[in-house]
Amino acid sequence: MNTIYFDSSVKDDVRRQRLYNGQLFVFSACPSVIALHQLVCDLLEATFGSPIPSVIEDGLPVEKFLAAESSLKHQIMNHPQTKQLVQSLLQEFECDLSKTYFDLPQLRIVPARGYLPNNEGMFHDPHRDTWYAAPQCLINWWIPISEFESESALAFHPLYWKQPVNNDSRSFNQEQDYKNNFREAEFPHPEQQIEIEPEIRIVCPAGGVILFSGAQMHSAVPNTSGSTRFSLDFRTVHYDDILTNNGAANIDSYSTVALLTDFMRGTDLAKFSEEVIASASKNLLKPTPLL
Ligand SMILES: [Fe+2]
Numbered sequence: 001m002n003t004i005y006f007d008s009s010v011k012d013d014v015r016r017q018r019l020y021n022g023q024l025f026v027f028s029a030c031p032s033v034i035a036l037h038q039l040v041c042d043l044l045e046a047t048f049g050s051p052i053p054s055v056i057e058d059g060l061p062v063e064k065f066l067a068a069e070s071s072l073k074h075q076i077m078n079h080p081q082t083k084q085l086v087q088s089l090l091q092e093f094e095c096d097l098s099k100t101y102f103d104l105p106q107l108r109i110v111p112a113r114g115y116l117p118n119n120e121g122m123f124h125d126p127h128r129d130t131w132y133a134a135p136q137c138l139i140n141w142w143i144p145i146s147e148f149e150s151e152s153a154l155a156f157h158p159l160y161w162k163q164p165v166n167n168d169s170r171s172f173n174q175e176q177d178y179k180n181n182f183r184e185a186e187f188p189h190p191e192q193q194i195e196i197e198p199e200i201r202i203v204c205p206a207g208g209v210i211l212f213s214g215a216q217m218h219s220a221v222p223n224t225s226g227s228t229r230f231s232l233d234f235r236t237v238h239y240d241d242i243l244t245n246n247g248a249a250n251i252d253s254y255s256t257v258a259l260l261t262d263f264m265r266g267t268d269l270a271k272f273s274e275e276v277i278a279s280a281s282k283n284l285l286k287p288t289p290l291l
Helices: 012-020 031-048 062-078 082-092 239-244 274-283
Strands: 004-006 024-027 100-102 106-110 139-144 154-156 209-213 218-220 229-238
Touching (some): 012 024, 012 209, 031 139, 062 106, 229 239
Parallel strands (some): 004 024
Antiparallel strands (some): 024 209, 100 229, 139 209, 154 218
16 A cells, blocks of 8 residues: 545546555545535434534543444434435445445444543454455445544554454354444454554545545544544445455455345445355455455
């Protein structure tokens, strides 16, 4: 990986290939993302009394924080407008909706470091999303809801783009309800010391988008910014890439089942057939060349 593309106008086929090659894409706010952003702000306002609360954890018992977070995640995933807003977003980014499948956006709330006991929340730790039983063509769309600083950003760890890491992805339990209960879920994690530096932190305005391959080693920076960080993310996979096993090289993901049951086609929300999921699962452990 060596390039961050800003507001790139390359076609989706080229963009996906560059993502699989470890490059990163950053986009300014655009109408479809602003619409999704507004929905989240409306729900945040209904819960916290402010569309973009500055610090929600001050004086809030941890149990109440976790309950509010869980409720908001559920509301966003199940809101009648959410799927249509993601479809519009993919259309604005000129994805082929007939071949692009997406999952439901997840809200992330990162409170100040030290607020949650044991720094609860595995998303703080370095990981690859592909460790979570995902195909190598997984792409993460990360959308900041609040303005944020380097001290509360998402960090990429480029040392590990080509360097494997010992991890327990082999034993990831695909049955658990990890999306609704992500703080309790047993996610795969590194089984060795990770060199955090060098790291790349991209700071962009709220309503922007950071696009990255699910094979990127990344983490949430322990939040010392003084503000709660709110972000939304969802994932896409491309039908052709699933079938042809196109994607980032698999250097250390050991899942044997592709978790694709949640993904919906951009045109009509159809799910993958069992045959396609079986084929994707078979491809998971096939060696792919490092681009
Ligand atoms: Fe992640």
